[in-house]
Amino acid sequence: MAKRTGEKYDAIINAAVRVIAQYGYHQAQVSKIAREANVADGTIYLYFENKDDVLVSLFNEKMGAFISDVEKALSNVPSPVNQLRELIRLHFEYLQADAQLAIVTQIELRQSKPAVRKEIGLILKRYLGVIDRVIQDGIKDGLFREDIDVRTARRMIFGTMDETVTSWIMKDCKYSLTDQVEPMLDLFLNGLSK
Amino acid sequence: MAKRTGEKYDAIINAAVRVIAQYGYHQAQVSKIAREANVADGTIYLYFENKDDVLVSLFNEKMGAFISDVEKALSNVPSPVNQLRELIRLHFEYLQADAQLAIVTQIELRQSKPAVRKEIGLILKRYLGVIDRVIQDGIKDGLFREDIDVRTARRMIFGTMDETVTSWIMKDCKYSLTDQVEPMLDLFLNGLSK
Amino acid sequence: MAKRTGEKYDAIINAAVRVIAQYGYHQAQVSKIAREANVADGTIYLYFENKDDVLVSLFNEKMGAFISDVEKALSNVPSPVNQLRELIRLHFEYLQADAQLAIVTQIELRQSKPAVRKEIGLILKRYLGVIDRVIQDGIKDGLFREDIDVRTARRMIFGTMDETVTSWIMKDCKYSLTDQVEPMLDLFLNGLSK
Amino acid sequence: MAKRTGEKYDAIINAAVRVIAQYGYHQAQVSKIAREANVADGTIYLYFENKDDVLVSLFNEKMGAFISDVEKALSNVPSPVNQLRELIRLHFEYLQADAQLAIVTQIELRQSKPAVRKEIGLILKRYLGVIDRVIQDGIKDGLFREDIDVRTARRMIFGTMDETVTSWIMKDCKYSLTDQVEPMLDLFLNGLSK
DNA sequence: CATGAATGAGTTTTCATTCAT
DNA sequence: CATGAATGAAAACTCATTCAT
Numbered sequence: 001m002a003k004r005t006g007e008k009y010d011a012i013i014n015a016a017v018r019v020i021a022q023y024g025y026h027q028a029q030v031s032k033i034a035r036e037a038n039v040a041d042g043t044i045y046l047y048f049e050n051k052d053d054v055l056v057s058l059f060n061e062k063m064g065a066f067i068s069d070v071e072k073a074l075s076n077v078p079s080p081v082n083q084l085r086e087l088i089r090l091h092f093e094y095l096q097a098d099a100q101l102a103i104v105t106q107i108e109l110r111q112s113k114p115a116v117r118k119e120i121g122l123i124l125k126r127y128l129g130v131i132d133r134v135i136q137d138g139i140k141d142g143l144f145r146e147d148i149d150v151r152t153a154r155r156m157i158f159g160t161m162d163e164t165v166t167s168w169i170m171k172d173c174k175y176s177l178t179d180q181v182e183p184m185l186d187l188f189l190n191g192l193s194k
Numbered sequence: 195m196a197k198r199t200g201e202k203y204d205a206i207i208n209a210a211v212r213v214i215a216q217y218g219y220h221q222a223q224v225s226k227i228a229r230e231a232n233v234a235d236g237t238i239y240l241y242f243e244n245k246d247d248v249l250v251s252l253f254n255e256k257m258g259a260f261i262s263d264v265e266k267a268l269s270n271v272p273s274p275v276n277q278l279r280e281l282i283r284l285h286f287e288y289l290q291a292d293a294q295l296a297i298v299t300q301i302e303l304r305q306s307k308p309a310v311r312k313e314i315g316l317i318l319k320r321y322l323g324v325i326d327r328v329i330q331d332g333i334k335d336g337l338f339r340e341d342i343d344v345r346t347a348r349r350m351i352f353g354t355m356d357e358t359v360t361s362w363i364m365k366d367c368k369y370s371l372t373d374q375v376e377p378m379l380d381l382f383l384n385g386l387s388k
Numbered sequence: 389m390a391k392r393t394g395e396k397y398d399a400i401i402n403a404a405v406r407v408i409a410q411y412g413y414h415q416a417q418v419s420k421i422a423r424e425a426n427v428a429d430g431t432i433y434l435y436f437e438n439k440d441d442v443l444v445s446l447f448n449e450k451m452g453a454f455i456s457d458v459e460k461a462l463s464n465v466p467s468p469v470n471q472l473r474e475l476i477r478l479h480f481e482y483l484q485a486d487a488q489l490a491i492v493t494q495i496e497l498r499q500s501k502p503a504v505r506k507e508i509g510l511i512l513k514r515y516l517g518v519i520d521r522v523i524q525d526g527i528k529d530g531l532f533r534e535d536i537d538v539r540t541a542r543r544m545i546f547g548t549m550d551e552t553v554t555s556w557i558m559k560d561c562k563y564s565l566t567d568q569v570e571p572m573l574d575l576f577l578n579g580l581s582k
Numbered sequence: 583m584a585k586r587t588g589e590k591y592d593a594i595i596n597a598a599v600r601v602i603a604q605y606g607y608h609q610a611q612v613s614k615i616a617r618e619a620n621v622a623d624g625t626i627y628l629y630f631e632n633k634d635d636v637l638v639s640l641f642n643e644k645m646g647a648f649i650s651d652v653e654k655a656l657s658n659v660p661s662p663v664n665q666l667r668e669l670i671r672l673h674f675e676y677l678q679a680d681a682q683l684a685i686v687t688q689i690e691l692r693q694s695k696p697a698v699r700k701e702i703g704l705i706l707k708r709y710l711g712v713i714d715r716v717i718q719d720g721i722k723d724g725l726f727r728e729d730i731d732v733r734t735a736r737r738m739i740f741g742t743m744d745e746t747v748t749s750w751i752m753k754d755c756k757y758s759l760t761d762q763v764e765p766m767l768d769l770f771l772n773g774l775s776k
Numbered sequence: 777c778a779t780g781a782a783t784g785a786g787t788t789t790t791c792a793t794t795c796a797t
Numbered sequence: 798c799a800t801g802a803a804t805g806a807a808a809a810c811t812c813a814t815t816c817a818t
Contacts, residue, residue: 008781008782024307024308026307029807029808029809030808030809030810031784031808031809034784039782039783040782040783040784041783041784041785041809041810042782042783042784042785042810042811042812043781043782043783043784044810045809045810045811046781046782050809050810051808051809051810081387084386110304110305111304111305111306111307112305113220113305114218114220117305121364135386138386142388143387143388144386144387144388145384145386145387145388148377148380148381148386149377151361152358152374152377152378152381153381153386155354155357155358155361156350156353156354156357156378156381156382158357159350159353159354159355159356159357159358160349160350160353160354161353162353162357163349163350163352163353163356163357164346164349164353167345167349170315180346183342183343183346184346184350186342187342187346187347187350187385188350188385188386189385189386189387190339190384190385190387191381191382191383191384191385192329192332192338192339192342192347192382192383193275193337193338193339193383193384194336194337194338194339202799223790223791223792224791224792224793225791225792225801228801233799233800234799234800234801235792235793235800235801235802236793236794236795236799236800236801237798237799237800237801239792239793239794240798240799244792244793245791245792245793396778412696414695414696417811417812417813418812418813418814419780419812419813422780427778427779428778428779428780429779429780429781429813429814430778430779430780430814430815430816431777431778431779431780433813433814433815434777434778438813438814439812439813439814469775498692498693499692499693499694499695499699500693501606501608501693502606509752523774526774530776531775531776532774532775532776533772533774533775533776536765536768536769536774537765539749540746540762540765540766540769541769541774543742543745543746543749544738544741544742544745544766544769544770546745547738547741547742547743547744547745547746548737548738548741548742549741550741550745551737551738551740551741551744551745552734552737552741555733555737558703568734571730571731571734572734572738574730575730575734575735575738575773576738576773576774577773577774577775578727578772578773578775579769579770579771579772579773580717580720580726580727580730580735580770580771581663581725581726581727581771581772582724582725582726582727590802590803611786611787611788612787612788612789613787613788613805616805621803621804622803622804622805623788623789623804623805623806624789624790624791624803624804624805624806625802625803625804625805626789627788627789627790628802628803632788632789633787633788633789
């Protein structure tokens with residue numbers, strides 16, 4: 001029933017990003033999103049099942065595009081070390097380039113109800129898979145230690161990047177996120193110890 | 195106006211933990227918490243300003259006790275390396291011992307509105323300060339590298355632990371969290387590289 | 389403006405009968421009727437003023453045809469007693485032959501709003517007139533008692549048939565409606581008393 | 583959860599009757615009923631599950647009281663013939679005494695959705711049982727013919743009364759309903775034939 | 777003649793909070 | 798101190814109808 005494609009589909013998703021970023025998740029009413037998208041309230045329901053579907057679709061479209069970009073970029077990078085650098089760089093670059101999107105995916109959408117968060121979690125799994133592959137390649141190529149647990153390493157990489165972006169937003173995006181790439185990569189690769 | 199102390203104060207906070215853990219943040223109505231605490235709805239407003247105050251107080255009481263425990267424990271540990279081990283161990287042990295509390299602080303309370311999350315953030319700062327001190331001590335003692343950025347390292351440590359606990363809950367607390375201490379510490383100290 | 393005639397006019401009315409019978413009055417949206425009739429939503433408004441007009445026209449077409457049939461049939465029956473028998477028989481036969489139509493006119497259309505029900509009432513008047521004439525003829529011919537009130541008798545005849553058809557539908561049309569003709573006629577003519 | 587009893591319970595039901603009678607089923611919003619009952623909108627949900635529950639409860643309370651009255655009255659009447667007279671008389675008297683209630687139960691509530699109508703149908707069954715018993719007693723006492731079908735006779739009695747009340751309301755309650763008792767009883771007992 | 781995308785008005789229900797007892 | 802009945806504001810969604818093509 002819902003079209004899930006077309007000019008207005010994109011307009012509504014982008015309007016949702018702007019409205020949620022500006023007013024916050026709990027003040028992002030359907031009518032506000034509709035007005036921002038220059039469509040009638042009812043039009044939203046021609047393109048989406050319901051409000052939750054708008055939010056999940058938003059995450060899916062934006063995160064899906066990001067993951068595809070990352071996958072494509074990494075496929076051109078030979079060394080797992082450089083792949084990891086590229087992964088962090090793209091993660092930060094992408095969110096730094098669109099602070100509104102960062103606020104929405106990093107802060108606001110996490111307030112959504114369980115059903116929405118579950119869908120979002122599923123989408124994120126694909127990204128975690130990308131991280132896993134970089135780690136596994138690193139081990140296979142003899143660059144990373146064989147005794148590390150892939151899941152532990154993945155949680156370190158994703159958890160650190162996630163926490164870093166959240167901190168950055170909470171500090172009003174005042175500093176450069178991409179400046180964090182090298183120090184973070186260095187920590188990941190070499191750890192704290194002398 | 196709000197008493198913020200007494201037998202019923204604790205009863206309400208503990209009831210809130212149980213209700214939120216069982217029904218989720220969005221289904222944890224004041225009347226449900228009151229019933230669980232065996233008090234009348236109105237009684238909650240004798241001990242707390244409003245519902246948000248219950249949530250913030252809950253986090254404050256539980257997290258405050260945890261941070262004090264951590265501070266006390268670390269003061270008895272000489273080496274920063276062992277302090278870091280102890281920090282991770284206590285973090286995991288504490289949440290593993292009380293899965294309901296883990297669900298509430300780790301998952302449910304993050305769906306709360308900005309005002310509550312801001313308060314929670316302030317409480318967390320004290321914990322982040324504890325982590326910072328361990329890192330700084332490690333550098334001072336010549337155990338950790340001098341060229342690492344304390345904030346970057348802190349975000350790695352906190353972000354990784356946070357992501358790990360969240361994953362553990364999402365997987366229904368099926369495995370042992372404390373088993374993760376040593377591999378994680380190893381990663382923090384030595385990194386991924388051979 | 390509305391054409392009120394043509395191939396699609398009939399197609400829409402018959403589609404409306406099917407949709408209302410299947411989904412019920414409250415789930416019979418214009419778009420559903422349009423799809424069932426293989427026309428676009430807007431096309432309905434080329435043949436009908438509005439949705440209410442579809443419903444009223446439906447009743448008018450179906451009931452009008454029925455009343456004409458009854459009038460023609462009765463004109464060939466000499467005795468008012470046999471006319472009454474024929475009236476009941478045709479009433480039951482007609483609805484028994486088209487259970488969908490029976491459901492729509494007997495159950496679903498009665499949930500419509502006052503304006504539609506009023507129109508339906510006007511159409512029904514013609515049928516009540518037919519009943520009246522049978523009664524009056526019966527009295528004139530000395531077959532029926534002179535002291536009966538025509539309107540009371542008419543309400544008995546119509547009310548009983550109506551209630552009988554409704555019961556039959558509510559019982560899923562499980563038994564034969566036309567089997568009820570003779571016992572009902574007998575009750576009408578001779579009453580309950582020994 | 584819903585209290586289903588108390589002063590306000592009755593106030594809300596009676597307010598619903600007045601509002602539905604005055605504005606019609608489709609214009610009887612919860613807020614209008616609340617205002618008429620001098621309570622807040624939310625108060626209605628302390629006494630009823632939802633709006634449908636108000637309507638079903640309305641019918642249940644009013645019809646239930648009526649049926650009890652009829653049962654009690656008939657138990658003091660020895661002859662089935664007089665029981666039938668009393669049944670018709672009470673049916674008409676009750677609705678004539680409260681034209682608003684008559685409009686609501688006879689006209690407006692029949693526009694309600696299937697779920698509500700189903701509940702109403704169940705309540706009506708008890709009344710149909712009362713009619714059945716009168717007929718059966720009449721047969722047993724040798725006053726009514728043994729060859730009549732109880733269900734056919736019941737549909738005649740109920741259908742005729744129902745149609746009569748509906749006609750009366752449609753004619754704006756201009757004439758006396760109770761004047762119809764004797765002619766109707768006569769028709770039921772003796773039929774149309776000379 | 778026919779289409780079907782777009783419109784936008786309108787209503788039930790929840791639940792944090794109050795305050796008379 | 799404690800109660801719990803009462804309050805009332807606030808928002809997602811449907812669907813009959815229009816009109817540019």
